[in-house]
Amino acid sequence: MMRIVILALLPAIAVSAWFYGPGVFFNTIVAVIVALGTEAIALRLRGKPVTATLSDGSAIVAAMLFAFSLPPLCPWWVTASGMVFAIGLVKHAYGGLGYNLFNPAMAGYVLVLVSFPDLMTGWPAPDIGDLDYQRPGFAATLQYCLTGQFPDALTLDAITRATTLDSVREGLGAMRTMTEIRMNPVFGDFGGAGWEWVNNFVAMGGGALLLLGIIRWHTPAGVLGGLLGMAGFFWILDPEVSASPGLHLFSGGAMLGTFFIATDPVSSPTTARGRLIYGAGIGMLTYIIRSWGSYADGVAFAVLLMNMAVPLIERWTRPRIYGRPA
């Protein structure tokens, strides 16, 4: 099962690397190595079988999802600290696979996001041909990943560009209209240039998981419904001060959250009704944080907040037992 999830994510990783460079691969490699190492140590400390548990693939999935969320230009220790926290504390301190309250990948991402805010801006402009900017090559990216330093001619500021959601945030903050904001070439047809393609491939991977029966439709439907409902409502009120539903759907971590993060069974409710509520909560909170919070994207925070609500949702949506009064 975990293997199929990994396979479903691979095309999206490839597309992300196509647009944002080899840093995507470096992040993934560092995350997977650190995740497996941390898991092995945690299992040894807990006196559990190491190889049998490592081969369940859950740590690799968490590492790949975490790495996928990171900016492509990211020093290794950022990746490593997020993974040690995610696997060691969020997962194993709570009892390991099946017992964690929070989604490990998102908890790790939020940890590095609030701990290293400056280092979490390493998004190069997408390689879509028509943008004039300096791109770090393979060697420069690797050097940055390993040392946190670029070769002399490059600086992080020179290479990176604001993400689509950052641009929307800053633009609206500066009282510009959406039409003006969208003049920026980082925008594509719906979301950000590059971003929308990455989201497309994530969605396709998610569709494959749905068709194969690995995930159920309830949670994704809830997330998309929640996000589209909020975005649609405010966009209809005034399209000049609110990003369009399409932009929300095809930017940032929307699709990853919908199909790969929110559908993590361990940290979601178990009933169909519960999953709809849970998904809708994530979608709505994502919109709220993106629009009125202090972070450009809100998927990770939304997921963690709804993780906290899972026991409550389970209680609300417990089905009426056969033969018992309502």
Next chain:
Amino acid sequence: MSAQPLVVPGQSVRCGEPIAAPTTAGHPYIHASIAGRVLDIGLYPIAGSRSPVPCIVIERGDRDAVWDGYAVQPDASLLSRGAIRQQIAAAGIVGLGGALFPTVEKLDSAGEAPQLLLNGAECEAYICCDDMLLRERAERIVAGGRILRAALGAELCVIAIKTDMPEAGMALLEARDAAADPHIVISTVTAKYPAGGERQLIELVFGREVPAGGLPADIGVICQNVGTAAAVADFFLAGRPLISRVVTITGGGIARPRNIEARIGTPIADLVELAGGYAGTPERLVMGGPMMGIALSDDSLPISAATNCVIAATMGELGEASAELPCIRCGLCVEACPAALMPQELLKAVRDENTARLETLGVSECIECGACDYACPSHIRLAGRFHAGKQMLATTQLSRQQANVARARFEARNRRLAAESHAQPENAVDHEALQALLARRRQRDPEKAD
């Protein structure tokens, strides 16, 4: 002893002769299933029972010696309710769905104007004795249904089968048309397991749920197995008491799997032989279905009226236990549970031995069908643990009850002691007696008294 033998060792009996009478409720009359000589009366192991049960052993004698003490009554459905019930009791008819509860007691538990439901929707895969009975003896089932309906004063007799039993459905339709009884209704339900479970079937057919902790009779439904109905017809229309049942002999380890109408008490080995003997290397012998069946120790055990199916399974045939993985809360068990329980939460409660939580989550409503076991991608054996959870809950409730009794007794004692100590100062009689004694002494010896 739950029954009184009517025969003694050495006595010869005819087939169908009553050989034991019940002494307590919950037990039926027993009839000799073959003619011969009584060898022994004592405790013997039988299929499906963990401990030995009282048995009467008969050595086969003259095959043609049939007891004819029961009259054939073609117009049985015109008899009074009481008369029919009395004869059903005499015929020793029990629920052939597996519960072995005397049919007469189930009929007596019905209120006024109940619905009669004949369950032909066998629960599990592999078991097809009811399907075969419906195909071959549909007219007997319909006839038995009419008699049972008369015994209950029920408006309708609903016969339920599953969508995957088309031949049985055709046979049943023909039999109903032949009987020309408008009170016989055929209902076809989904073949999804466990549709043939009593409570699930009642919900599917009548759209009503049996209340938790209650019986179908509480909502005016009396559910009988189709085999039971056929046994009723056999008794009234052929004068034959309950001495046989249809048994499915199947599994990868059986050469020619088939259904056999077998006398109660037949050793399983004889039935296997009739089914062509063993084939390949059977690994396990199971009585019942693959989901809820019970393992059998060997094939020398005799069948009981509850033995609907014997499976000789080959290696891996019944999805032998793979290693359990952690629960990842995928929710497939929640989807699968026919009682709308949350098995993954119950699992936690069982592990924590949290009886309060077991009660809230409804462990007692688990029918142990094993649908969750089957659905679980982590191969967690859930239903077995819920069985343990039920016992845990029962033990707690019992000790709570005992604690309540002990507390009540303790409080009563305290009250009694308090009442006695209150009574002390008011015990003026003693004071007066003492004064009187002293007065007498003073009179006798005035100087000494002071």
